[in-house]
Amino acid sequence: MGKSRFIELMAKSMDGSASKDELKELELFLKQYPGYKKIQHVTDALTSTINKDDAILEVTAINNKLDELWVKIKSAEGSATETLNDNIRSFNYWKWIGSAAAVTVFALLSFLFYYKQQAGRQITEVTIKRVDVPFGKMMQVTLSDGTKVKLNAGSHFTYPSVFSNAQREVNLEGEGFFEVTKNAKKPFLVHTAGFTVKVLGTVFNVKAYRDDKSTETTLLKGKVQVELTDDPEKKIILSPHEKLTINNPLPMANHPAIKVDVAKIKYEVATLPNISNDIYQENAWTENKIMFVNNDFEDVARQMERKYDVHIVFEDEALKKEQISGVLKNETLESALLILKQIMPFQSKIEGNTVYLAYKLKK
Amino acid sequence: MNIHELVHLIRFNNDESAFNELYKAQVVKLCQFANSFLDDNEASEEIVNDVFVKIWLNRSTLDKIRNPQVYLYVVVKNACLNHIRSNSSRTVRELNIAESFYFHLNADPAQLLISKELHAEIINAVNCLPPRCKLIFKMVKEDGLSCNEVASILDLSNKTVFAQLSIALKKLESVLS
Known part of the structure; x- marks a missing residue:
């Protein structure tokens, strides 16, 4: 076999078109003439660069470029379709059409409202969008900067269609899991009734339901700064896996005596127990789970109310304070209650949308 | 995951992480391919982005593409051609390939059993x-394309591409023996 045949076989093996027989032939040839092995080694070792010094595309650089790319895509998508259909993905498809229509109508109305308000001034393209998540479902919103927000049942969330100000500001009542796109020049602010969370680019959970006893934020990645609404001077910085809880003013908090009491314990920072896979009680809901560790039955019931879109009534006050632990996944309401009955001696009665809970009568 | 699976996920699942993976694997x-025509890093990156x-x-039309890898190269090539056309007064009919690739050996000369002089000679x-x-x-060699694919990307005949590859190998052979 001659030199030209060798070249041909090498070329074929390089481009992957060589047949099994040809590869065998090449192997045999290399064994027979070891001198040619050098050519193979040198060929293998050759690598190309563009103008050597430009190590432009390292991993971090690529990730940054990817972030920029998504911003570009989102702004292109935003200008192409002004409806929310692209931005919001609903988890329950059977309810999808209804909610999409509702959200679109709402967006349209809020747009019209905004438009009217702006009529006197110069018209800008920024509109405030509002998402209302009904009980019993979750929604995901992608903001114009690429930030992803998962919203839990019964949440109300407002955000501008484009972040044109120096800060990216959104409002939340309810629970949201945020994955904020990094932008050091534009801080991201989440306003809730109890506090404001300020971040540059992180992953965190905010729970701020009006009817819950406390408002909390949990940080999973990066760094956040929290500013309390009643005490703007106080700035709390959280590190990953820390949770800040503040007590909500109780419904009858206009009573002065109670107000003083609430003001005493203003906030609490706790470190989360280290569980693997980044699954915590605080973000379990994003996977449609309810997780509770020594929580009051009352708090768990409130989460169940949102998830199953029911009203839960405790007929025994003491039952509310029972401590329970467990995980609820994709169970129906009935089987969820059955599971809870295994660990707690209570009985339930479902009437339409209302669930009545009471202690089991002692025999 | 190979490029076909990624493209499928992007097309049918709107999978953003598949898109990220595709970008990372291809960018x-x-x-480099764009830069071999433009010799301008910034413009090349912009075109690829x-x-x-x-x-x-x-993404809804992605399933019509038979060979996504070749498609990406061809789209980039055409974008480069448009870029050059819009930046020069005369009409450009074909792309000139710039001298932008420089090869080097990623192994020590001792490992390859060659002298330093020979090493320099090979590179040269x-x-x-x-x-x-x-x-x-x-x-x-590096992008993992077959001669057929390179031929359809560069609008050359299959034989030409194979011949060019052989020329490069012959050159190595003549230096080494």
């Missing part, structure tokens, strides 16, 4: 190959 070679933006926005010989020959050698 370096496509930028625009291509990816369009891929995402037009490879870098003196005609630009098109170098580009083809690079695309086959």
